[in-house]
Amino acid sequence: MLTPRSTTALTRRRFAQLSGMAVGSLALPGVARAAAAPDVTLEIAPCIVEASPRHRIRTIGYNGQVPGPLLRMREGEPKSVEIRNRTLDPEIVHWHGLFLPPEIDGAMEEGTPMVAPGASTRFMLTPRPAGFRWYHTHTFAGKDLAKAQYSGQHGFLLIEPRSDPGAYDREVFLALHDWNGHMDGGGDGFMMPVYDVTTINGKMLGFGDPIQVKPGERVLLHVLNSSPTEVHWIAFAGHSFQVVALDGNAVPRPQTVAMLRLAPAERVCALVEMNNPGVWVLGEVRRHVQAAGMGIVFEYANAGGKPKWDQPEELAWNYERFAMQTPAEGARYPVPEEAATGIALTFDAKFMGHGAEEQWLINGKSYPNTEEPVLHAGQRYRLLLKNESADEHPVHLHRHTFEVKRIDGGPELTGLRKDVLLIPAQKTTEVEFTANHPGRTLLHCHQQDHMDRGFMMVFRYA
Ligand SMILES: [Cu+2]
Numbered sequence: 001m002l003t004p005r006s007t008t009a010l011t012r013r014r015f016a017q018l019s020g021m022a023v024g025s026l027a028l029p030g031v032a033r034a035a036a037a038p039d040v041t042l043e044i045a046p047c048i049v050e051a052s053p054r055h056r057i058r059t060i061g062y063n064g065q066v067p068g069p070l071l072r073m074r075e076g077e078p079k080s081v082e083i084r085n086r087t088l089d090p091e092i093v094h095w096h097g098l099f100l101p102p103e104i105d106g107a108m109e110e111g112t113p114m115v116a117p118g119a120s121t122r123f124m125l126t127p128r129p130a131g132f133r134w135y136h137t138h139t140f141a142g143k144d145l146a147k148a149q150y151s152g153q154h155g156f157l158l159i160e161p162r163s164d165p166g167a168y169d170r171e172v173f174l175a176l177h178d179w180n181g182h183m184d185g186g187g188d189g190f191m192m193p194v195y196d197v198t199t200i201n202g203k204m205l206g207f208g209d210p211i212q213v214k215p216g217e218r219v220l221l222h223v224l225n226s227s228p229t230e231v232h233w234i235a236f237a238g239h240s241f242q243v244v245a246l247d248g249n250a251v252p253r254p255q256t257v258a259m260l261r262l263a264p265a266e267r268v269c270a271l272v273e274m275n276n277p278g279v280w281v282l283g284e285v286r287r288h289v290q291a292a293g294m295g296i297v298f299e300y301a302n303a304g305g306k307p308k309w310d311q312p313e314e315l316a317w318n319y320e321r322f323a324m325q326t327p328a329e330g331a332r333y334p335v336p337e338e339a340a341t342g343i344a345l346t347f348d349a350k351f352m353g354h355g356a357e358e359q360w361l362i363n364g365k366s367y368p369n370t371e372e373p374v375l376h377a378g379q380r381y382r383l384l385l386k387n388e389s390a391d392e393h394p395v396h397l398h399r400h401t402f403e404v405k406r407i408d409g410g411p412e413l414t415g416l417r418k419d420v421l422l423i424p425a426q427k428t429t430e431v432e433f434t435a436n437h438p439g440r441t442l443l444h445c446h447q448q449d450h451m452d453r454g455f456m457m458v459f460r461y462a
Contacts, residue, residue, distance in 0.1 A: 044060060044091050044115075044153065046059070047066065050203075050207075053207070060087055065202075067201060070158070073159050075161055078125065082120060084115075084120040092107070092108060092114050097133040100399060101439055105398055109367075109440070129159065131159055143183070145183070145193055149226070172211055176226065178197070178228065181194065191356070193228065200296040203293075205295030205297070210297040210299040220269060229448055231392070235283070238278060242254055243256075247401075264420075278303050279308065280308055281298075281308065286315075325411045341381050348361045362454075375459050378436065385430065393445045394447060398441050401417045402418060404416040404431055407427070441460075
């Protein structure tokens, strides 16, 4: 029944063959202008995700697939990109974790034009920095929990460094997603989305092709949480993860952990030694979430039987262990000499009545009325993120990488570079970045319902 082929577990050679075919197939045979075909084409159109034979989800995806095509680019090598919108709504594609100008970054709040229904756009994109990035839609969903990030518009982008140590035998890309959301009241009267179906690479556990591995292989997992709103916890029965990068950026202290936590838009790169032959489940740690589908089977060559799962006892994740804790330890990651200018941002919610959707506030104001702090190019800034709400928030800064400096009064941290950070509830978290990419720069909560209800602001450059 199940074939060993998996479109998400590709050797480099296999990928080169497939991606060559994919690009070539978009050019009509014999048409002279084929030479001018873009390097990458993303066609946004309705498609069906068959999470299982009983769960066929109508959604919007890229090039008829969810996740969209795996894009590989070489750092600094410009690529031509064409986006075709075959839907009935304006669309936009955000290149998450890249240093792109605001005109093409993919956020209308920064000034990127929307692509009208039926229209196309084409631009050149210089991919950097190297690492595991992704692309996704950046529109408003509001009450329609099939739109925007609730849809299937997400895909992997790997920006290859100029030199790659490549201490692994193969790569596997995994996207975590939640589907069929509806608003439900929490015990506190706040409304939140809940989901019927959860998937990895668009499939529920038991319905996708198993990932085929061999004893002794080193597999580099690239895990993306593309969920519109949910934090996910991932374990791999019989195996552990050596976390080597967070949000695509190498961590100063790689650590071996039993489970991963990924907030919406976060990525983890982890090496797994295939040293425990059998048939195993990689999946959501929380039983009810895995039962809704979030899992995938890894199958060793010549192994048989039912996939096995080990239920962890508790949830565990700590960003701090991947960072250096004193500058002296971190010779490779020196603390910048210049003092950073502080910018205080307080996050809170305004209760709009029992059963109503709350409004999100940054320094007391909701987007589009939020402040527009002015940045000076070359200057270092420290964001003091004071979360006065009862929720944790995956806060994302566009077009820049920040360094995590302090979480809830803990030690000063160095070397942990990210573009999304889950800001704990009722605590203050500090991050720093250098303003080195002039242009409008969006900061927002990556939880779709929160950004839709005001949790966004723009930094301007002087
Ligand atoms: Cu939020």
